[in-house]
Amino acid sequence: xxxxxxxxxxxxxxxxxxxxxxxxxxxxxxxxxxxxxxxxxxxxxxxxxxxxxxxxxxxxxxxxxxxxxxxxxxxxxxxxxxxxxxxxxxxxxxxxxxxxxxxxxxxxxxxxxxxxxxxxxxxxxxxxxxxxxxxxxxxxxxxxxxxxxxxxxxxxxxxxxxxxxxxxxxxxxxxxxxxxxxxxxxxxxxxxxxxxxxxxxxxxxxxxxxxxxxxxxxxxxxxxxxxxxxxxxxxxxxxxxxxxxxxxxxxxxxxxxxxxxxxxxxxxxxxxxxxxxxxxxxxxxxxxxxxxxxxxxxxxxxxxxxxxxxxxxxxxxxxxxxxxxxxxxxxxxxxxxxxxxxxxxxxxxxxxxxxxxxxxxxxxxxxxxxxxxxxxxxxxxxxxxxxxxxxxxxxxxxxxxxxxxxxxxxxxxxxxxxxxxxxxxxxxxxxxxxxxxxxxxxxxxxxxxxxxxxxxxxxxxxxxxxxxxxxxxxxxxxxxxxxxxxxxxxxxxxxxxxxxxxxxxx
Amino acid sequence: xxxxxxxxxxxxxxxxxxxxxxxxxxxxxxxxxxxxxxxxxxxxxxxxxxxxxxxxxxxxxxxxxxxxxxxxxxxxxxxxxxxxxxxxxxxxxxxxxxxxxxxxxxxxxxxxxxxxxxxxxxxxxxxxxxxxxxxxxxxxxxxxxxxxxxxxxxxxxxxxxxxxxxxxxxxxxxxxxxxxxxxxxxxxxxxxxxxxxxxxxxxx
Numbered sequence: 060x061x062x063x064x065x066x067x068x069x070x071x072x073x074x075x076x077x078x079x080x081x082x083x084x085x086x087x088x089x090x091x092x093x094x095x096x097x098x099x100x101x102x103x104x105x106x107x108x109x110x111x112x113x114x115x116x117x118x119x120x121x122x123x124x125x126x127x128x129x130x131x132x133x134x135x136x137x138x139x140x141x142x143x144x145x146x147x148x149x150x151x152x153x154x155x156x157x158x159x160x161x162x163x164x165x166x167x168x169x170x171x172x173x174x175x176x177x178x179x180x181x182x183x184x185x186x187x188x189x190x191x192x193x194x195x196x197x198x199x200x201x202x203x204x205x206x207x208x209x210x211x212x213x214x215x216x217x218x219x220x221x222x223x224x225x226x227x228x229x230x231x232x233x234x235x236x237x238x239x240x241x242x243x244x245x246x247x248x249x250x251x252x253x254x255x256x257x258x259x260x261x262x263x264x265x266x267x268x269x270x271x272x273x274x275x276x277x278x279x280x281x282x283x284x285x286x287x288x289x290x291x292x293x294x295x296x297x298x299x300x301x302x303x304x305x306x307x308x309x310x311x312x313x314x315x316x317x318x319x320x321x322x323x324x325x326x327x328x329x330x331x332x333x334x335x336x337x338x339x340x341x342x343x344x345x346x347x348x349x350x351x352x353x354x355x356x357x358x359x360x361x362x363x364x365x366x367x368x369x370x371x372x373x374x375x376x377x378x379x380x381x382x383x384x385x386x387x388x389x390x391x392x393x394x395x396x397x398x399x400x401x402x403x404x405x406x407x408x409x410x411x412x413x414x415x416x417x418x419x420x421x422x423x424x425x426x427x428x429x430x431x432x433x434x435x436x437x438x439x440x441x442x443x444x445x446x447x448x449x450x451x452x453x454x455x456x457x458x459x460x461x462x463x464x465x466x467x468x469x470x471x472x473x474x475x476x477x478x479x480x481x482x483x484x485x486x487x488x489x490x491x492x493x494x495x496x497x498x499x500x501x502x503x504x505x506x507x508x509x510x511x512x513x514x515x516x517x518x519x520x521x522x523x524x525x526x527x528x529x530x531x532x533x534x535x536x537x538x539x540x541x542x543x544x545x546x547x548x549x550x551x552x553x554x555x556x557x558x559x560x561x562x563x564x565x
Numbered sequence: 566x567x568x569x570x571x572x573x574x575x576x577x578x579x580x581x582x583x584x585x586x587x588x589x590x591x592x593x594x595x596x597x598x599x600x601x602x603x604x605x606x607x608x609x610x611x612x613x614x615x616x617x618x619x620x621x622x623x624x625x626x627x628x629x630x631x632x633x634x635x636x637x638x639x640x641x642x643x644x645x646x647x648x649x650x651x652x653x654x655x656x657x658x659x660x661x662x663x664x665x666x667x668x669x670x671x672x673x674x675x676x677x678x679x680x681x682x683x684x685x686x687x688x689x690x691x692x693x694x695x696x697x698x699x700x701x702x703x704x705x706x707x708x709x710x711x712x713x714x715x716x717x718x719x720x721x722x723x724x725x726x727x728x729x730x731x732x733x734x735x736x737x738x739x740x741x742x743x744x745x746x747x748x749x750x751x752x753x754x755x756x757x758x759x760x761x762x763x764x765x766x767x768x769x
Contacts, residue, residue, distance in 0.1 A: 169585045169588075169589065170585070170589055173589075221596055224592070225589050225592045225593060225596075226589075228588070228589075228592045229585050229592065232583070232588050233583035233584060233585040234583070234585060235583075255592075256592075259592055259595055259596045259599075260595065260596070260599050261599070262596075263596045263599040263600035263603060264600070264602075264603035264606075265603075266600055266603075267599075267600045267601070267604035267607065267714070268603065268607060270604065270710050270713075270714055271604065271607055271706075271707060271710050271711075274699070274706055274707075274709065274710040274713075275703075275706050275707075275710075278699050278700045278706055281702075281703060282611065282703035282706055282707065
């Protein structure tokens with residue numbers, strides 16, 4: 060490899076008007092825009108985990124008064140909104156914005172200013188969501204103006220995610236380096252393409268409903284059920300299977316990392332792409348805004364009529380994930396694997412996502428009687444925390460390319476295992492409590508046969524542990540950034556494009 | 566621009582122009598189509614849920630459109646035709662750009678923009694003729710929400726026409742993407758307006 064003089068695309072010789080802060084605020088560098096998304100998501104993740112811990116503590120004793128009764132629904136709505144629009148979507152959009160242009164050999168992300176605008180729209184929107192709920196707005200809120208503000212915040216967040224998705228979508232399709240066909244594109248780029256397309260097709264449907272709900276709430280407050288009706292109309296976007304679309308990129312991370320770890324070429328690349336595509340079939344079901352549950356009763360025709368849409372919308376995404384996992388396993392078997400630290404949290408995170416998909420498939424069976432219970436909440440926790448684990452693995456893997464420093468392997472594995480334990484602790488008890496009919500979105504005045512306090516105590520402990528993990532992960536990244544070991548050019552011996560060109564890591 | 570010394574692959578050939586603007590616009594159009602079709606789906610849902618009544622011809626219909634409201638069909642049809650003309654003008658822009666004809670490209674985008682303003686004006690005329698309050702009921706609220714969203718999309722089309730016009734005026738016709746993307750956006754606007762026109766103004 061020859062050494063050549065390359066112009067830096069990230070450093071400008073012109074001094075920024077507001078110093079380093081101005082340089083970041085007005086940046087069109089995809090690595091900075093992506094990192095701002097990830098940083099923002101980390102803040103909302105911490106907020107979500109703290110609120111979840113408080114709500115869990117409230118549920119330990121059914122007559123507890125830790126949280127005012129009229130705020131409970133708003134806090135549950137805050138958790139659901141943040142899980143989707145504060146954590147999962149921005150986390151993976153940010154990751155893709157950082158890594159994908161380097162993977163496809165693009166000099167910059169397409170429509171960099173649109174991506175930057177997307178970040179600010181999302182940031183302002185998500186800030187408004189949290190602020191509105193804090194000021195007695197949001198679903199079930201008592202302050203009408205703040206309820207309106209919540210809807211405006213949600214609309215802005217969606218517009219931000221859409222803007223960033225347009226940028227990613229165009230980058231993968233049009234900014235690939237000469238000679239790289241779409242079939243040759245890395246799996247993270249593929250999954251970003253699928254994820255961005257799925258967001259572009261589903262979030263506008265939600266935006267349309269928000270426009271209706273906001274106009275109705277601001278003026279008439281009849282047609283859409285006022286503040287209480289918001290979740291009836293928009294709830295599909297915060298629950299499974301729509302939320303599977305938000306984590307398609309997580310599987311791209313695994314599919315890219317496994318062949319590197321296995322020291323082998325990915326066998327059956329086409330199958331991996333099919334798997335990633337199948338996960339996005341969840342969007343078809345959610346756009347129709349129905350849960351497509353399975354009712355295993357009546358004649359054979361009735362059963363078939365119920366089973367086909369159920370399988371299409373709930374089982375196909377699961378099949379997609381299984382295909383991705385199977386091909387990853389095939390890569391491991393066909394190569395000479397040498398376990399790398401980032402693989403631990405990534406594999407554990409994908410396992411959690413699979414548990415969420417399995418849970419959703421069970422929940423949608425009418426005869427299981429899990430509708431309206433905390434079972435759905437557990438699936439969302441598995442999915443959200445699982446995607447956080449994958450993102451942690453991805454940061455450890457591509458971190459050297461982003462900021463030129465290695466994250467300590469022991470911390471990556473340790474926090475990955477702790478995060479896995481936190482996820483299981485926070486979610487599994489609610490799977491069990493769901494079978495005992497613990498109601499969803501209710502924190503007090505419920506009773507069921509079984510160790511009610513134990514399940515809720517365990518879940519609360521899980522959320523608290525996840526809070527510690529998030530803090531520790533942020534501290535680890537900052538420490539590594541400040542005083543970490545300098546990364547070599549290709550620390551994982553990946554030999555893929557993002558490690559071969561000048562990334563200008565800093 | 567400063568330089569940095571780094572180990573890197575030698576510079577490859579300049580990548581082929583893959584129409585990033587056209588692709589980006591296509592993505593926006595797909596999202597916009599889902600937005601409007603999603604809204605129309607909710608409209609259908611409400612219309613379908615409204616109680617049945619017998620109209621003056623003795624036909625059983627959904628009691629969705631309040632009897633005191635008259636939908637101005639002439640203005641709506643005019644608006645529909647206006648949108649189609651806008652597409653033709655935008656396509657003229659593409660044709661002119663391919664022939665490197667800057668003056669016609671400028672003129673076509675200018676006319677497209679004007680037609681867009683005329684369409685907005687026609688929508689305002691419909692509002693005035695219908696003369697109903699947004700608080701008057703579910704139909705009224707949803708009518709203003711769905712047509713208002715269309716109005717915002719139309720305004721964005723006018724802005725796009727202005728940008729395309731300035732680029733054509735500045736002689737940047739070597740890059741045909743802008744004109745193609747501009748025409749695509751107006752086709753998208755016309756398609757979604759067709760759907761809206763049929764559902765809201767024809768089928769009511």
